[in-house]
Amino acid sequence: MESNASDFDKWKCSVTKNTYYFEQVCNLIKLGNTNKPNGIVVEPDYQREYKFNKEKESSIIESLLLNIPIPIIYLSLNTEKDNVLLNVIDGSHRLRAMYRYRNNQYSLTKLKILKDLEGIKYDNLPLNIKNKLDYKTQINVEIIDVSKNEELEYEVFTRFNQSTNPLSKQELNEVIYRSEFSLWVKEELIEFLYKKPVFVTMFKCTEKRRKDKTINYYLYSCLGYAYSGLIEGKNDTPFYVERFMNQMKKVRGKECENKKIKIKDFILGLLEFYRKISFIEDIESIFSKEFITKEKPEGNHGFLISFLIPLTLIYDYLLFKGVLKRDLSDDNYHEIYNLIVKGMKAVKFGEFGGISSTSYHVQKKCIDSVKSSISHLKL
Known part of the structure; x- marks a missing residue:
């Protein structure tokens, strides 16, 4: 050739x-x-x-x-x-x-x-x-x-x-997929979110994670799964991050501005939804096994991608169904939380036993079970 x-x-x-x-x-x-x-x-x-x-x-x-x-x-x-x-x-x-x-x-x-x-x-x-x-x-x-x-x-x-290799994977991603959108995330959205205690707490923001762009990676993981949904055969979170960043690289001008507004609203909505559940159920580390067990995680287990995935997709599903457009009471949030946990427990989600916790089959099984459980929601 x-x-x-x-x-x-x-x-x-x-x-x-x-x-x-x-x-x-x-x-x-x-x-x-x-x-x-x-x-x-x-x-x-x-x-x-x-x-x-x-x-x-x-x-x-x-x-x-x-x-x-x-x-x-x-x-x-x-x-x-x-x-x-x-x-x-x-x-x-x-x-x-x-x-x-x-x-x-x-x-x-x-x-x-x-x-x-x-x-x-x-x-x-x-x-x-x-x-x-x-x-x-x-x-x-x-x-x-x-x-x-x-x-x-x-x-x-x-x-x-x-x-x-002095850079983290996400630092390299932000060069490879550099775009109008990625610069906005890096220079504006992340800085805006860091001023919100709920974001700092839920995403377990530390100075090290901020500097090596781990927090950016967590945020892109959330957005990647929300905008793609689960894709059969795709088991690794980096695929979803890179796919989303590559898609956003092609978006410019007014379309990009509209995406920024929607994405900012989505993240703020997700944070507020889980903030209320966190408060009502007394859960400090939402994106961890504590969501199911209510036992405080140790060490670096306070934030798990394996829990970010289903909880992001469940929030997106509740948005799609119009559940979150209603004026929900504390009892409503308590009921939603119990139904999510019921769905997770039905498939023993969190008991991974050596199986990849982010694999398509593990996550799909969890999401389907939770959706089935939520179908019994009475509002």
Whole structure:
């Protein structure tokens, strides 16, 4: 099979090597922080959240002072844009560590060799060492021209991170399926939901889960199952997440705006429905075995995808049936809860015994049983 020559032209990397001094690179980052031309943007929308601690940051500075090579920084350049900036494809954390140090945002700590510099910020460095850092320390960069193909930037970033694997699966998803919708979820919806205690509690939001995008993955799991329903033969949650993100990648403009409104309403409705059940039934961890047993889960068992799936689909079913359009009393919620649990217990849901808890057959059996149980609802 012959390759299309135009594909080679479109995706071939044109790379220019360059060298910046420490002071130069920090000044360029400062420009990038305010979107000024020729600035280095260390946090383009696809980059992960900053995870370096002060020890790791200090190690970078110590390496630079000792002329120990650090990995090459890769930047992208798009000269077709009105405002020409350099986006960091690889090396964002290293550059942020440099910039933070030059702006006195941390003191050097746990140095392995330069012990005399322990606890010293940039402004307090001996003048000769400060000058060495600023004017003799070189940062090697390679600039990839993406002017003819903007997608090349994301392709290179993805390939770097698939091979070195510093990103979580969901962090990679948000690059591969980057879209108007995914940026809204990442920059607006998640931030909005984090301000709601009910979301933080139900989805077991921790700082680590927030940073590695685990919470985003949970949310996309919920949406993926809600918008696809169970698909026969598809047993893995990543399939539903990626399928949904790929579908939303194709949605733009007014259609995307309408989707945002519907999805936000769906999530808020789901949270409110299970908040009421949580309050009435005294259940803290809704998306866990506690939903059935009312026994507090231990460790990391306070949030289980295997329970998120049926409870999302059951909520969607109740919406479809119009049950939730009525003015429900606490007794009504209590009855609905008991019928859901009755359906789950009828098929011994939660007693997985080594069988995949997210498999199509396990989940379908549960959903069908709960629907049958709910059919006896008397409102």
